[in-house]
Amino acid sequence: MQAIYLVKNGTPKVAFEFRDIQMTEPKDDEVGVIVEASGINFADVVARMGNYQDCPPLPTIIGYEAVGRVEKVGKNVTTLKKGDRVLAFTRFGGYSQYVTQQESAVAKISETMDVGKALALATQYSTAFYACSVATNVLPHETVLIHAAAGGVGTALIQLCKLKHAKIYGTAGSESKLEYLRKQGVDFPINYTKEDFSEVIKEPIDVAFDSLGAANFRKSYKLLNRGGRLVGYGAAAMTDATNIFTKAKMGAQFGIYHPAQFIMESRAMIGVNMLRIADYKPDTLKYCMESVITLLDEGKIDPHVGNMYAAKDIYQAHEDMEKRKTMGKIGITW
Ligand SMILES: NC(=O)c1ccc[n+]([C@@H]2O[C@H](COP(=O)([O-])OP(=O)(O)OC[C@H]3O[C@@H](n4cnc5c(N)ncnc54)[C@H](OP(=O)(O)O)[C@@H]3O)[C@@H](O)[C@H]2O)c1
The missing domain is CATH 3.90.180.10 (Medium-chain alcohol dehydrogenases, catalytic domain)
Known part of the structure; x- marks a missing residue:
């Protein structure tokens, strides 16, 4: 072995x-x-x-x-x-x-479940399920923004938010990924190498899912509706930082926030780390995993x-x- x-x-x-x-x-x-x-x-x-x-x-x-x-x-x-x-x-x-x-x-899992689809359910779909159904509970009339939407967690968020009948903006970094987003049912795909999503989107966003961090996070917060929620669950953009100075600069780009502003504006920021959920809330992790396994068995999602x-x-x-x-x-x- x-x-x-x-x-x-x-x-x-x-x-x-x-x-x-x-x-x-x-x-x-x-x-x-x-x-x-x-x-x-x-x-x-x-x-x-x-x-x-x-x-x-x-x-x-x-x-x-x-x-x-x-x-x-x-x-x-x-x-x-x-x-x-x-x-x-x-x-x-x-x-x-x-x-x-x-x-x-x-x-x-069942004997017949495709092995690749099953793998997608553990981290990526469970994280997405936790983010949109446990941490935020996206509602049918709401508008969501999903960054890096063509990726593993991104695809899971699209499918889970579509099940909830939300309107979806999704960003990705190439034209072939945009085509993929259209096929997945994203209402407004945005190529963020060509357009600034914060300028293209002209309406308030109810729930934004950000896995990129840095300036992307701050811009997503600015788009939030009153009653809006921003879920931060990654900082992929930080991998572009080549030294301690660019790291510090990108760290500062997240923005500075005061809790009073969240109350006054009725907006929320939610951090998600599934390792911590697994460590401290094992029943919640199990609930997320079993929920997405059931959704796949019922044909409601398709990794x-x-x-x-x-x-x-x-x-x-x-x-x-x-x-x-x-x-x-x-x-x-x-
Ligand atoms: N907090 C948690 O518990 C948790 C759990 C699972 C995943 N995550 C996070 O969620 C994100 C997605 O994870 P995943 O496994 O599903 O990966 P993925 O989305 O399949 O792949 C990462 C994607 O991020 C985008 N990206 C943006 N900036 C990037 C950069 N500087 N370098 C490389 N890629 C970059 C790329 O898409 P474009 O070409 O469209 O830019 C890339 O395809 C990651 O940030 C990951 O760390 C967090």
């Missing part, structure tokens, strides 16, 4: 190393899963570059999700048994042929799988993610 270790920060070729691993015993509240495929998320790219503060010390195994079959069961586990096909939210450790994880972060790479092509997968070439979910199969 093997796992892909992050051994150094840098390009994919220098960063990753395949190493042999042993199948360890799960703790009492955990299961051990033999993995069929592992998901890749943008946060993995940030971790590889050495800019992700939650990343454990190197060498380590990164990766937020895995699909596989339960092999070992801890003595306090009640809802899963050996042989179950499952989706695990792994909180690092996902790039491996064997993972152990708490029962609360592992959900059963787009951009590409599934062979595990040996992890280098290419990371390069494509970093160079913004991917749309929807990507992963590796073992």
Whole structure:
């Protein structure tokens, strides 16, 4: 059995190393899963570059999700048994042929569920579900703005907000991604390399979902309606900062806010970090995972799988993610 270790920060070729691993015993509240495929998320790219503060010390195994079959069961586990096909939210450790994880972060999936679509549900759809149904509860008459909408979480937000009958503005960085957004049903796709979304959008936004940060965050806040909510769940733009000065400059571009202004304007800013939800509110994570699994089983959502790479092509997968070439979910199969 093997796992892909992050051994150094840098390009994919220098960063990753395949190493042999042993199948360890799960703790009492955990299961051990033999993995069929592992998901890749943008946060993995940030971790590889050495800019992700939650990343454990190197060498380590990164990766937020895995699909596989339960092999070992801890003595306090009640809802899963050996042989179950499952989706695990792994909180690092996902790039491996064997993972152990708490029962609360592992959900059963059907034998027929496509493996790539299943991977999309753990981090990306669960984050999107938490953002639009738990943290903000988007209403049918509301207008939403989704940044990096062609990505994994972006696609999930589009599909979940469409289910809620919201009007959708979505931004992306190329014409092919705009075409993808149209096909996904975005009402107003905006290419943010050509147009400034804050000038193009002429109406107040009820809920904005921002994964880019810096000036993008401040501009999104300015567009908010009274009663509006801004969800910040990432800072992809910060990966463009090459030194401490550009980092500080981009940090300042988020803007400065006083709580009194939120009350006076009846506007809200909400931070989302699913690792913290998994750590401190495991039942909420489980609720999000099971909700999106049910939505897929019922045919109400349809995750787009951009590409599934062979595990040996992890280098290419990371390069494509970093160079913004991917749309929807990507992963590796073992
Ligand atoms: N807080 C949480 O719990 C949580 C959970 C999951 C994901 N996230 C965050 O959500 C975002 C989306 O994650 P994902 O895994 O679904 O990735 P993704 O959206 O599939 O890929 C990232 C996309 O971000 C856009 N982007 C903007 N600036 C970029 C830059 N400087 N470098 C690279 N890409 C840039 C690119 O789209 P364009 O070409 O359209 O610009 C790129 O395709 C990430 O910021 C991630 O960290 C947060």
